[in-house]
Amino acid sequence: MNLAVALPILLPLLLGALSLLAHRRLRLQRWLGVLGTGALLAAALWLLRCVAREGVVVLHMGDWQAPFGITLAADLLGASMAVLTGLLGLATAVYSLATTPRGHEQYGHWPLLHLLLAGVTGAFLTGDIFNLYVWFEVMLVASFALLTLGGERAQMEGAIKYVALNLLSSMIFLSALGITYGLFGTLNMADLAAKVAAADQPGLLSVLAAMYMVAFGIKAGAFPLFFWLPASYHTPPVAVSALFAGLLSKVGVYSLYRVFTLIFTHDVGYTHEILLWAAGLTMLTGVLGALAQTEIRRIVSFQIISSIGYMLMGLALFTPLALAGGMLYIGQDIVVKITLFLVAGIAFRLLGSYRLEALGGLYRYRPLLGVLFLIPALSLAGLPPLSGFIAKLAVVRGAIEEASWGITFVALLTGLLTLYSIIRIWQQAFWRELPAHATDTGVLRGERRDPGLWLMYLPVAVLAGLILLVGVYAQPFFGLAEAAAGQLLDPQAYIDAVLGEARP
Template sequence: MATSTAHNVNLEAAMVLTPPPLADYLVVAPLAIGFVFGALCLMTRKNIDRQPYIAISGLVLMLLADIGLFWHVLQNGTVVMTMGRWLPPFGITFVADMLGATFALVAGIVGLAGGVYALEDVDRTGRRYGFYPFLLLMLSGVTAAFLTGDIFNLYVWFEVLLIGSFGLLVLGSEREQLDGATKYALLNLIATTLFLLAVAYMYGMFGTLNMADISRKAAGLRDTGPLFTIAALFLFAFAMKAAAFPVNFWLPASYHTPRIVVSGLFAGLLTKVGVYALLRIFLTLFDVERDALAGTIAIVAVATMVLGAMGALAQNDIRRLLGYLVISGIGMMLAGLALGSQTGLSGAVFYAAHSMVVMTALYFLAGMIGERMNGFALNEAGGLYSRVPWLAAIALILFLSVSGLPPFSGLWPKAFLVKASLDVGAWWLAFSILLTGLLTTIAVGRTFAFAFWRESTRETDDTDTTRPTNGGRAVAGSLIALTLLSVAVGIYPEPVIRVTDRIASELLTSGSYVDAVFPAEEPMVEEPSADEGEAQE
């Protein structure tokens, strides 16, 4: 059989011909670990005694990979890896800048705490029906969403985390869970449809879905294409996923229905993916459109934070109260996006990381309160201070932290947001932030007074407070660890502030993100680094 003469083809313009440094594989390591250990848990689903230890081993390895990635990015700058050896924008690109690496790290901490807490909160039936595989799947989707550099794959990873969250939400198949899952699924379906429509419009305009490629082409198409319409679609879709006003009603209707550990993980992780997507799209891709929509975003932020805090005041169920506090916190983050300044964005990112830790811890606290009171109704609670004084101390710390009071982690991001608002003369936004803090303090103070200070309103058996030794240590350990993290950040916030300031600087200079993905076409002007050049290969 005759063959044609081989042609010399220069692949350097389309493919990576040299192997990337081993450290760059940290970009995909958390995903690979999550999927591998999720599969192992699925394979051992009948061995429900061994399954939790397999899952927690995987969660520990994911956290170690997140720590390694964060340190690598902190020292060497943005890390880029494109699958299949293709150069961007042809291949599927993963990009780990400080924003993505930081969010992935905090997600890893929260995920591990949830896995440990579930040792007691999830019974043998829940393990048999897949709690740990669903947890690893959801955490992998969350982490990948923070690290993807492709807008369509952001949609894909949203779907992956939603599949895991659906499984966790209906675990137990109780009527209340199915009702909450139906509302959760319907609203997320609408948001996902809008997201997909915006992605389709974007591909039709740009002919690419690589975020860095879109960013560098946007300026040339701004006068001829409907970029404002696309940006508005993204705003509505991600505002719904983040539970911002007026599309936030699904969250308090669904987050109180699953197991407490699931509610805590949802509160800490899922809405923050929507906030991350808004920060990434409006500051990396559509900065001009963000300026045009800043007023609208600010109004949405104020309505979200104030109405969320007012909703918390009206609740008798502790879990529903916490759901409204999640919503209120989303308003704080949107306020930073609306301001768009160095201080405002630093405060928004700081608040997001704080909320991931503290809201998860608050749900874990609610689980311990509910178990000891045999329910979550505040009007039937009481007497916990005398029975469990250490839990009262934990509750007081977390309540002060979520209210933004010193000396805990919630103080600093709120101070940043207030300062950023006053710097631009937006006194009404600063007032709304302070008012929200006051309303939140009243809501959680009422909870503390009812559950801990006042005498119990019903007969309780002291044996009700006895917990299994191993499970009790695991549950208390996860709660205490998250609480101590809030205390440590509150007392010594400087390292976190340095990181969030760097994130804000990177978001405000989107060219650095583009230069990291396309170094050959647009070389770095500031702080050239040989290591960063190697990281793109």
């Protein structure tokens, strides 16, 4: 049973090693990519089933009990995020079969994809805050390499900004780790929760909490240090862009949820007031940035930032309903963002551009693509009966119950502006006539066959169907989010499961 928590980490590491051994056999690497990400999804679903039935699942590596050894721990939040990682990994792998340039495959696309997924799942399932730092660095190395494959000028410019800000985050994170260990003599998160609760140093703890908040806020793409995200996410091939958009910033959000519900709960009013302000400003700057863009991937990149604000809002309000809404918003937004990026990739395949002025006629010639765009786009805007509506409604209701009228107004205004930015894309890329200057339109009109196009449509259709399913059949998913929120608000079960007999 305990092995279930290690498999989502071990599988991508193993598949990455096998892909390296097969570096001269691209066909085998592709099969390993699809089958390996499918296995990751299956392992993550097994883990979620174990957690739902048995409670928090813990594995002490080498049989060294906490807090002295390396601990892996999965509650409902961590297991759910691992499932989403497997789902997005599989969708990206299938999509990559048709879109990844051969040169990128030869220089390590598939091993790096597995390494990135291992870093993400490791961050979601670690029970030790130092190993959270380690998995962050694994993610950074893999994502930087994927970002720079091909060596184009735009990629290198985006990569420099991406790495510079993330290294700053890592430096702050590492400094906070050193202070934490010096104060408490442990970095196991469950052990820290017990020791921080018993500490009588509120001023020092507040400074330490602020350091973690800044470090994770940068990685999440929160206000004000978010500009690395829209400068880099649109530069690599679209499959890599989609994976980045869906997962990387959410690891920072997950870390904020974990640390500020488990460890730093000594001064909720102080830290969560800062988070509430950051949430509102992140929403507004993200959506206003999206309105200023004319390229689909850059518009959606700024919408990533805007959505981070809703997730931070759920954490900042710190009520059962708001936390449940925030976690449901994380899950649905992961699926929405990757779907929008993949739709943009199909539009590029058909018309050769991501810029709105060069697009048009997509709904006339490809009505299915128009439907597959509208489902995630309207969910992003929070319209019923889609998943984004349920999540956004829960977060906003949580704010109303707390009489937080300022953040409620910001959230609703951001939703309206998001809808406007989506309408711009629909009107210019899908609804209007094909531009007169468009030349290579044979595939769009069906005059020329593209054999790889169905591999691009397949993951988009599955993800769009999932968005619709979560909206129409919301109760099981919201029930899972509520149960996960209950675990975060009362982390005693997590602490007891990790520490066991080592608990003082």
